[in-house]
Amino acid sequence: MKDLLRTSDLSRDDIELLLQTAAEFAENPLRSRTALANQSVAIYMTKPSTRTRLASETAVAHLGGTPIFIRGDELQLGRGETIADTAKIISGYCSALIIRTYAQADVDELGANASIPVINALTDDDHPTQLLADWLTIRENFGTDIAGRKFVYLGDGNNMSHSWLIMGAIMGAHVVAATPEGAWAPDATVVETAKKIAAHTGGKVEVLHDPEVAAKDASVLYTDVWMSMGDSESEREAKVLALSPFAVNENLIALTNKESIFMHCLPAHRGEEVAASVIDGARSVIWREAYHRRTTIQALLFHLTKGDLKGSKH
Helix, strand or coil, X not given: CCCECCHHHCCHHHHHHHHHHHHHHHHCCCCCCCCCCCCXXXXXXXXXXXXXXXXXXXXXXXXXXXXXXXXXXXXXXXXXXXXXXXXXXXXXXXXEEEEECCCHHHHHHHHHHCCCCEEECCCCCCCHHHHHHHHHHHHHHHCCXXXXXXXEEECCCCHHHHHHHHHHHHCCCEEEEECCCHHHCCCHHHXXXXXXXXXXHCCEEEEEXXXXXXXXXXXXXXXXXXXXXXXXXXXXXXXXXXXHHHCECHHHHHHCCCCCEEEECCCCCECCCECHHHHCXXXXXXXXXXXXXXXXXXXXXXXXXXXXXXCCCC
C-alpha cells in the first residue's frame, strides 16, 4: 500500500498497527525522531485548516523531517501545470505528500502519478485521517471490546458520515448515520460499500432518519458542522431546517448509555449542530480527539514511508 487515498484503502490489520503506533507516539512523541531525518514532506492545502495543518507539520517535525507547507495559490497548478506533472515534481523533492482539497479525483490522480506516499487529509468525499484519530479516542475510552456498542453519527450525510460508516464497518462495529432523507443523506454507493465490508467483518451499518432512535443506548454521539466548505449559501436555510432535529443536545445525550462520549471533528458551532452544554460538558472528548490528529498522522507517515501497510481487499 503506497497511499492512503480513501478510508476504504485500509485493512483492519493496517488500522490496528496505526492505532498502536499512534498510541505510542501519544506517550512519547519523539520515540522515532530520526525516521524522516534529512527528508521533507509536502503539505498541500487548498482548503483552510487548523488541526490538519498543525497536526501534519508537528508530526513531520517529531519524525525529524522538514514540513513544507504549500497553499493552493502557491503552485503552478493554477496556471496550467497538470496534476500528474506536479505529482512527479513533488516526488523528486519530498518523501511524502499530504493533501487537503475539494475533489477526490485530484487526490486519486496525485496518488497515481506520485512515486511517494500520498495521504488524503480531507476531500469532499472522505476524511480518513480524522477517522484514525476518532478510533484511537474510542479505543482509549472503551478498549478493544466493542461488542454490544453502537457508534452514532448525526447530521449532514457528508464526507464525515461516509468515513464514519466505512471505518466502522472495517472495525466490525455497529455504526449508524442518522441524517435527513433526501439531499442530505449519505451517498448510497458509500452506504452499500460499507454494508458489504460489514458483511465480512461482523459489523452492522445503519442509516436512520430518526435521531432519537439512533441515539438510544449509543456509546458515541458524533456530529459535524452543518455547512461545510464549498456548500452553497443559497441552501443554508433549507439545510439548517432539515438538520435541526439532529442537533446533539441534552435530550439526545440522555438517551445514550451511561458511559457514552460526545465527539466532533471540529470546528464546532455551538447552538447549531451541538449544544454548548454537551460539547463543553463532561462527556465531551473533543480535545483528546483533536490531539490524536497529530499522533495518527505521525503513525501514517512512519508506516507508509517504510512500506509497512498492506492495504485492503474490500
